[in-house]
Amino acid sequence: MNRKCTVFKTARFIGKRWTLLILLELYKGKSRRKRYSELKERLINITPKILSTRLKELEKEGLVEKRITADKFPIKSEYSLTASGRDFISVIRGIKKWALKWDKGSVICENRDCKHCEF
Amino acid sequence: MNRKCTVFKTARFIGKRWTLLILLELYKGKSRRKRYSELKERLINITPKILSTRLKELEKEGLVEKRITADKFPIKSEYSLTASGRDFISVIRGIKKWALKWDKGSVICENRDCKHCEF
DNA sequence: CCGGATCCTCTGCGATACTG
DNA sequence: CAGTATCGCAGAGGATCCGG
Numbered sequence: 504m505n506r507k508c509t510v511f512k513t514a515r516f517i518g519k520r521w522t523l524l525i526l527l528e529l530y531k532g533k534s535r536r537k538r539y540s541e542l543k544e545r546l547i548n549i550t551p552k553i554l555s556t557r558l559k560e561l562e563k564e565g566l567v568e569k570r571i572t573a574d575k576f577p578i579k580s581e582y583s584l585t586a587s588g589r590d591f592i593s594v595i596r597g598i599k600k601w602a603l604k605w606d607k608g609s610v611i612c613e614n615r616d617c618k619h620c621e622f
Numbered sequence: 623m624n625r626k627c628t629v630f631k632t633a634r635f636i637g638k639r640w641t642l643l644i645l646l647e648l649y650k651g652k653s654r655r656k657r658y659s660e661l662k663e664r665l666i667n668i669t670p671k672i673l674s675t676r677l678k679e680l681e682k683e684g685l686v687e688k689r690i691t692a693d694k695f696p697i698k699s700e701y702s703l704t705a706s707g708r709d710f711i712s713v714i715r716g717i718k719k720w721a722l723k724w725d726k727g728s729v730i731c732e733n734r735d736c737k738h739c740e741f
Numbered sequence: 742c743c744g745g746a747t748c749c750t751c752t753g754c755g756a757t758a759c760t761g
Numbered sequence: 762c763a764g765t766a767t768c769g770c771a772g773a774g775g776a777t778c779c780g781g
Contacts, residue, residue, distance in 0.1 A: 509718075509721040509722075510642070510714065510717055510718045510721055511642060511643075513717050513720070513721050514636045514637050514641075514642055514714075514717060515637045515639075516637070517633045517636075517637060518633050518634045518635070518636060518637015518638065519634075519637065519773085519774095520634075520773085520774075522633075523629065523630055523633055524630075538742090538743090539742080539743055539744075540742065540743075543743095550774080550775055550776070550777095551743085551744065551745090552744090552745085552746095552774080552775075552776090553773095553774065553775075554744090555743085555744060555745080556773095556774090565724065578742070578743065578744095578781085579742080579743085580742095580743065580744085587720075587723075587724040590720060590723070590724070591720060593716070593720070594713075594716050594717055594720050595629065595633075597712070597713050597716040598629050598632050598633060598713055599628075599629045601632070601706075601709060601710060601712070601713050602628040602629055602632050603628075604706075604709070605684065605706040605709070638753085638754095639753080639754070640754095657762085657763090658762075658763050658764075659762065659763075662763090667755095669754080669755060669756070669757090670763080670764060670765085671754085671755080671756090671764085671765080671766090672753095672754065672755075673764090674763080674764055674765085675754095690763095696762050696763085697761090697762060697763065697764095698762075698763090699762085699763065699764085
């Protein structure tokens, strides 16, 4: 396994800031589409640059699908999880399961215990 | 989930370079202990600084156990996976499984297909 | 309303040299 | 043998302004 390895790249990928949060936010609504502004509003303190960067990365990796309606104003762009994106949630669940098993469960996420996180 | 969240921290953690490789190297020998120099030799191109940094991080996170014999020369320090470290391999397997499922399986790891990786 | 473009800072990581 | 110390670069990430 080197830096070309998919597993390694995937690990680096999900290690980036906001990536998991964005996936979670899209997952919360199941397959419902979310507007860019909607995501920005919910992801407290995220900057527009990072959000658009991450969305592009996720789109490129095939976890997120973008749909634009440019025919009429205002232009809307909506994002949703693809099949692989939804499937990826199970990977995150694996991480969470491991984290909760080996202590670390006391840490809170935005004032809620990890145990009650929607993941 | 914010930057204090364990899941998020874990994700960032495994996203660091060499971390997975070190865990794999320690896993290869099952519970066998590995010397610092042994790890350095096997992990091609790793610098001593990064190796010692990662080992400290892993030790701090409780995935790796260090044992030193300083009573006689030469000083030996040996590393091995803890129970949580061994358990973490399953998380990596989850990542691999996902990666192989959604294409990406064609990428090679040090001239071997991911499918044949020991993880 | 949805981003792109810029600029700046800060950290990760690597190379090299050195030490108890 | 098992690490530190020092330097420097490149990329991640943030703030802010600009444009279709």
